[in-house]
Amino acid sequence: MRPSRPLYDVLADGYEEHFAVPHRRAYDDLAWEQTVALLPEPPDRIVDAGCGVGRWARRLRSRGYEVTGVEQSPGMIAALRRHPSDPGFTLVEASMTDAQLPPDAGMVLAMGSLQYTDDPEAAVAHLAGWLRPGGVLAVLVDSLVALVLELLRDGREEEARHRLTTRRGVWRQHGREADLHLLDRARLEAAFTAAGLTDLRTRGLLVTATPLGRDELTRRLTTDREAHLDLERHLLESPLLADTGKQLLVTGRRRGPAGPAPE
Template sequence: MGFENAEDRWRHRLGELRNVVRQELVTRQLDRHLPAAPARVLDAGCGQGTQALRMAERGHDVTGVDTSADLLGLLPPGRVTTVRADLSELPALFPPASFDVVLCHGVLMYFADPGPLLTDLARLVRPGGFLSLLVRNGDALAMRPGLAGDWPATRAAFTADAYTNRLGVRARADRRADLTAALAARGLEVTHWYGVRVFTDPAPDATPVPDDLDALIDCEEIAGRTDPYRAVAALTHLIGGRQEA
């Protein structure tokens, strides 16, 4: 993974508009699918734990796994069970079908080959549970440079499967059809999918949260579940469920 070298830049941007929109939208989208509390939830690559803490506030039993001691240290003690480990260690940490909900947000893009991680994540989902994946939308890589007027980068992005993100890290992008097939091969059916950041992705770094944030989030939430808008969002959020036995 290449995120480690950009961790400080990530931490300094947590309160900026683009990250706030991402977290608020993912929370709303997850709320449509969460089982009754207390469900067992794993946040794989939890980082600073925004979603992990929100799941805990809803009464769920949440475990967060991340390699960064600094990011895990941002979580209030006692709210979430934290494990400092590499995600390659998941099979050794938890037995199969340990969780009702498995979250993996903004992580897959830093793996050159996401297949082994997808296998490990899917293995942990109980029958009737689901995996929530948030990935860079490979079907819309040309949108960000196009809206910025960078035409050489836009032209290249139409056929690209990787990009340099705003943290300066080279990362992969995933196409929804490819991920849907990959999850199906692991026993998970994509039942719902959403776009995240349709309107606000072009916002410059350091853009503050506006006073009308609620109205903004309402519009982003509608766009994120409505065609054709969701298909051109910067991020794609997939819900992959495992059928009851």
């Protein structure tokens, strides 16, 4: 697989604006809403694996959490360090599969980063190892099913067959390309189960993206954003529609009582 780090290096300076695009802002906000509902009590420790420029880390710090960010892209790290230092934030400069962290986190997040690892199942097990009993792992990835349906809608049958067969995708930005795993609900939930996680739930974010198309989705998010997000919030509650969401958000809990946050 072609690594994602060079692509993220060139994205770093404008990464905040990258999420101002209506559909990205929409799935990011939906993922945040769903994740907040599972957060432990502050000041528990949260690990943000693939923290980028610290967008989510800063939100978590504003709520009183201790945050450990894991990031391997030099460009992202440089952009992150341009923000004021924060004693409640610790940066680990490593890939999420190489970083070694203690098993004491109340939540581990991998928002868009798991799909770029060489072995997603091994990565899920590695991330789950950072949780304390009762801690939650939350992973956000691109959906295989949604992409295949999108390609079929657009008349790109050969590429749809190729993506479905290889279960690999390509992300292109600013002249750079990175390969990624295209994942589905069944494979992700199997990985979570194998890692010893329970209380699994998979939500499809932006279920309307494929049937509406980018232009119509953007129009709706621009003209009446809250009404459309209310529809998306209703759709993401259906397990039947999970794989049709543009993004899959999977959560699971490490066995054992949650208990108080470690001192």
